[in-house]
Amino acid sequence: MLEPFVSSIDFSSGKLRDYDNKLDRKLSSMLGMFADKDIFDQMLAKEDSMVYEVFEKEVPEQSGQLAHAVTVIHPGKVGNEYFMTKGHFHVKENNAEIYLGIKGNGGIIMQNKEGQSSYYPIEPGTVAYVAPYWAHRTVNTGNVAFSFLAIYPADAGHDYGSIEQIGFPKLVVEQNSHPELVDNPKFTR
Amino acid sequence: MLEPFVSSIDFSSGKLRDYDNKLDRKLSSMLGMFADKDIFDQMLAKEDSMVYEVFEKEVPEQSGQLAHAVTVIHPGKVGNEYFMTKGHFHVKENNAEIYLGIKGNGGIIMQNKEGQSSYYPIEPGTVAYVAPYWAHRTVNTGNVAFSFLAIYPADAGHDYGSIEQIGFPKLVVEQNSHPELVDNPKFTR
Numbered sequence: 001m002l003e004p005f006v007s008s009i010d011f012s013s014g015k016l017r018d019y020d021n022k023l024d025r026k027l028s029s030m031l032g033m034f035a036d037k038d039i040f041d042q043m044l045a046k047e048d049s050m051v052y053e054v055f056e057k058e059v060p061e062q063s064g065q066l067a068h069a070v071t072v073i074h075p076g077k078v079g080n081e082y083f084m085t086k087g088h089f090h091v092k093e094n095n096a097e098i099y100l101g102i103k104g105n106g107g108i109i110m111q112n113k114e115g116q117s118s119y120y121p122i123e124p125g126t127v128a129y130v131a132p133y134w135a136h137r138t139v140n141t142g143n144v145a146f147s148f149l150a151i152y153p154a155d156a157g158h159d160y161g162s163i164e165q166i167g168f169p170k171l172v173v174e175q176n177s178h179p180e181l182v183d184n185p186k187f188t189r
Numbered sequence: 190m191l192e193p194f195v196s197s198i199d200f201s202s203g204k205l206r207d208y209d210n211k212l213d214r215k216l217s218s219m220l221g222m223f224a225d226k227d228i229f230d231q232m233l234a235k236e237d238s239m240v241y242e243v244f245e246k247e248v249p250e251q252s253g254q255l256a257h258a259v260t261v262i263h264p265g266k267v268g269n270e271y272f273m274t275k276g277h278f279h280v281k282e283n284n285a286e287i288y289l290g291i292k293g294n295g296g297i298i299m300q301n302k303e304g305q306s307s308y309y310p311i312e313p314g315t316v317a318y319v320a321p322y323w324a325h326r327t328v329n330t331g332n333v334a335f336s337f338l339a340i341y342p343a344d345a346g347h348d349y350g351s352i353e354q355i356g357f358p359k360l361v362v363e364q365n366s367h368p369e370l371v372d373n374p375k376f377t378r
Contacts, residue, residue, distance in 0.1 A: 002320040064283035094253035131191040
C-alpha cells in the first residue's frame with residue numbers, strides 16, 4: 001500500500017523542490033510542431049534550446065491515483081509563435097485535468113474532437129479546468145519562465161496522436177507585443 | 190459535454206474568487222468531534238463559531254471529473270485541540286486526494302484501516318498526497334486562517350462513518366505553543 005507523502009512548490013521560483021522524475025523537452029523533440037518550419041530549423045541548427053521541463057512526483061499509474069507535476073515553459077518563440085508544450089488528449093478521454101498557475105504568464109489552448117477550441121490566459125492563482133474530452137496545450141506568453149501545477153488521474157494516459165502533426169485549431173502568437181489567437185493553417189478536422 | 194472553465198485563487202487572501210458553492214461548518218455541525226466535550230459545550234453555548242468554510246467549483250460527480258475546492262479553516266481551538274475539518278475516507282477507497290497549502294499554517298492527519306497514522310505540516314506551497322485508502326483531516330495550527338486547495342476524483346464520495354464518533358488515532362493539540370500529536374483516548378481499531 002502506498003504511504004502518504006509530501007512535496008513542496010517554491011512559489012517564488014515556481015519550482016517543485018523534491019520531484020522524482022524530470023522530463024526535458026528541447027526543440028529537437030518538437031519537430032514539425034511549430035508553424036514556421038524554416039525559422040524552427042534555423043533555431044535548432046544554432047542551439048537545441050530547452051522549451052519546457054516537467055518535474056513530477058511518481059505515483060503508480062493506477063485508477064484512483066493522481067499524477068501531479070510542475071511544468072516550467074521557458075520564455076521564447078519560434079517566429080511569432082510562443083514556446084509551448086506538445087499537447088495531448090487523454091487516452092481515457094473522459095479524464096479531466098486541473099492546472100494551477102504558479103509563476104509567470106501563459107495560457108492554455110484546448111480543443112475537442114468536433115474541432116471547437118477554447119483559450120484561457122493563466123496567471124499565478126488561475127485554476128484552469130480541462131474538461132473531459134478536451135485536448136490541451138499550454139504556452140508561455142511572457143518574458144520569464146511560466147510555471148504551473150498539473151493534476152490528473154494517473155491512469156489517464158497521453159494521446160499525442162494527430163496533435164503532433166496537425167496541432168490545435170488556433171496558434172497562440174505574439175502580435176503587437178500581445179498574445180493573439182490566429183487560425184492554424186494546417187488544422188483540418 | 191462540459192466546457193472548460195477557469196477560476197482563480199487569490200494567493201494573498203487565500204480565497205477562491207469565483208466559487209459555485211460554499212459549505213459552512215460551524216461548531217454545531219461538529220458535535221462530539223473534539224476531545225474536550227465540556228469546553229466544546231461551553232464554547233457552543235456562547236457562540237456557534239465558524240470552524241471552516243469550503244469554497245468549491247461545481248463539476249459533475251462522474252468518473253474522470255476532478256472535484257476541486259479551497260478550504261479555509263479559521264484559527265481557534267477547543268481546549269488545546271486545534272480547529273479542524275471533519276475528516277473522511279473516500280467511499281471509493283482507492284481514490285487519492287491532493288492538497289496544496291495556499292496561506293497560513295496547518296497540517297494533515299491521516300489514518301488507514303489498519304490504524305496506522307501519518308501527519309505532515311502544511312505551509313504555503315506544500316503538496317500533500319493523500320494516498321488511496323487513507324482517511325484525512327486537516328487542522329489549523331496557526332493564529333490566522335489556514336487555506337488550501339484540495340483536488341480529488343469527483344466521484345470519490347465522502348465516508349465520514351466512524352470518524353465522526355471516534356476520530357483519528359492521534360489528536361493534534363497545542364503544547365507549549367507548538368503543535369504536538371497525542372494519542373486519542375477514544376480511538377480503537
